[in-house]
Amino acid sequence: MTGGARREYRTLLTDVTDHVLTVTLHRPDRLNAFTPRMMDDLLAVLDEADREDEVRAVIVTGAGRAFCAGADVSAGGGSFDHRETGAWHRDVGGRLALRLYASTKPVIAAINGPAVGVGASMTLPMDIRVASETARFGFVFARRGIVPESASSWFLPRAVGVQRAMEWVATGRLFGAGEAHAAGLVLSVHEPDELLPAARGIAREIADNTAPVSVALARQMMWRMLGEPHPMTAHRLDSRIMSQIGGGPDPVEGIESFLAKRPPDFPGRVSSDMPPIYPWWEEEEFRPLDEGRERRP
Known part of the structure; x- marks a missing residue:
């Protein structure tokens, strides 16, 4: 990504401008329906973003009139049949959600149109969501005979409270950007032409004024x-x-630039200057719920 060189992805378009990486879901003929290939591409682009100090913030949006219309079910009724992998099956939306959760760069969802199923749940681990007036949302899993995925049973109640989350999930109904905003699911609602400028404005505020290490730790x-x-x-x-960081070069620059009334130029880099305590958590490994246990009826 550095210097304008970008990896090519099969289901995404990417652009880095002014330290902001814009990722566009790019299957417009399928309303950007989610596939395992798209998951692989998104995992790879998030890995690249974390490696590149040039990238200070990430925006995710959709090509055409949809953000993401949900899982690609062109295989028909067997689209969610994972019996071959059994207990070791891993939900592809969940793998993406966990990778977003682990990101060191703030991620902004610019929801330009319908975001349904995994198209809605994939935005939940993103840090900030802004929506177009044309956006529609739907946690439609119960209407497809499945359950909430992308770890959304963890993320959604934390975003909007369990009462609103359960009403959306139990009914599986579609709802508009205004309702999403009122519930706190999205930060703001914009006319379609103003959506990406609004997302970029937030991203530039981060990129231009804050210390990358501070943002990564705070996230x-x-x-x-x-x-x-x-x-x-x-x-x-x-x-x-x-x-561990209070006596380092970033706080010095933060104070000196403030006193001098000039823009800061923070020297710290996420790739090399995180404090010794980072990471302070133990990574969770995937294990089937019934591993080492007797199966219950």
């Missing part, structure tokens, strides 16, 4: 504190991180 602190039962855990963590 993980925020997400990983969601499951903690007491604020003392956060106090211990932020105290430890502050003890």
Whole structure:
């Protein structure tokens, strides 16, 4: 990505401008329906974004009139038949959600049209969601005889509360951008031509004014504190991180640029300058729920 060189993806278009990586889901003839190939491409582009210090923020949007119309079910009634892999089957949307959760770069969803099924649930681990007035949302899993995927049973109630989440999931109904905004699912709603400029405005605010290491740490602190039962855990963590970074070059530049009333030029890089405590968590490994247990009826 650095210097304008970009990897080619089969289902995505990518562009890096002014430290912002824009990723466009690009299957417009299929309303950007989600496939395992798209998952692979998105995992790869997120890996690239994390490696490249040139990238300060990521925007994800869709080509054409849809964001993502959900899983590609062109295989017909057997589209969700995973009996061959059995207990070791891994939901492809869930693999993407977990990778987004682990990102060191903030991710902004610019939802330009219908976002249904995995098209809606894939946005939940993104940090900020903005929507076009033409956007429509639907957690339609119960209307397809399946269950919420992309780990959305974890993410969605945390975004909008369990009551609203359950109403959307239990009915599987479609709803508009206004309702999504009122519930807190999206930050703001824009006319179609103003959607990407709004997303880029947020991304540029990050890229132009903040320390990359600070943003990467803050992103993980925020997400990983969601499951903690007491604020003392956060106090211990932020105290430890502050003890490791407070005397470094980024805080010096932050204060000196503020006092001099000039734009900051933070020297820290996510690829090389994260504090010793990072990562402070143990990675979870995928294991089937029934591994090592007797099956229950």
